Amino acid sequence: MTDRRSDTARARLALVPATAEAARPHRWFCNRCASPAAQPGTPPPFARACPACERGLLVEAAAELAPAPGDPFLLVDAGLSVAALSEAAAPLLGVAAQAAVGRPLGELLAPADAEAAGAGALAAAIAEAAAGAEPRRLTVRPVGVFGVRLSARIGVCGPPRAALFALD
Numbered sequence: 001m002t003d004r005r006s007d008t009a010r011a012r013l014a015l016v017p018a019t020a021e022a023a024r025p026h027r028w029f030c031n032r033c034a035s036p037a038a039q040p041g042t043p044p045p046f047a048r049a050c051p052a053c054e055r056g057l058l059v060e061a062a063a064e065l066a067p068a069p070g071d072p073f074l075l076v077d078a079g080l081s082v083a084a085l086s087e088a089a090a091p092l093l094g095v096a097a098q099a100a101v102g103r104p105l106g107e108l109l110a111p112a113d114a115e116a117a118g119a120g121a122l123a124a125a126i127a128e129a130a131a132g133a134e135p136r137r138l139t140v141r142p143v144g145v146f147g148v149r150l151s152a153r154i155g156v157c158g159p160p161r162a163a164l165f166a167l168d
């Protein structure tokens with residue numbers, strides 16, 4: 001709580017991410033195959049099964065961050081476990097998509113820069129994303145694949161609220 005107006009406005013944006021998120025276009029997509037929702041707008045809770053693969057769940061993210069079908073991406077929950085992994089991400093990370101769900105993210109991805117505070121940098125980026133911070137970019141490396149570097153855009157998606165890693 002500050003009495004400087006601009007600081008107050010900034011703090012409010014940081015503390016109430018829904019306000020900032022509502023200002024940008026959002027898109028619903030399947031958390032498994034990235035197919036878009038069949039209908040525009042927010043799907044009712046009973047209609048959140050993916051109409052394409054029928055095995056994923058429709059979640060929402062900023063349009064600039066939301067993956068398209070065939071894009072490699074993964075969702076990470078607040079406990080730093082993999083909540084979903086796209087088929088395209090599996091070979092990049094050297095894992096089977098189904099086997100990856102529920103595993104700690106640290107077993108699959110690490111920050112690429114050793115000097116970037118190690119695994120703490122990844123955890124911090126996920127915590128920021130899950131709290132609704134602006135999407136950011138981080139270079140990561142698959143733990144099980146030698147010599148590979150991936151650029152990841154990290155932002156919030158949900159519900160349930162999770163960090164979305166869109167891999168390039």
Ligand SMILES: [Zn+2]
Binds near residue numbers: 050053
């Ligand atoms: Zn799907």
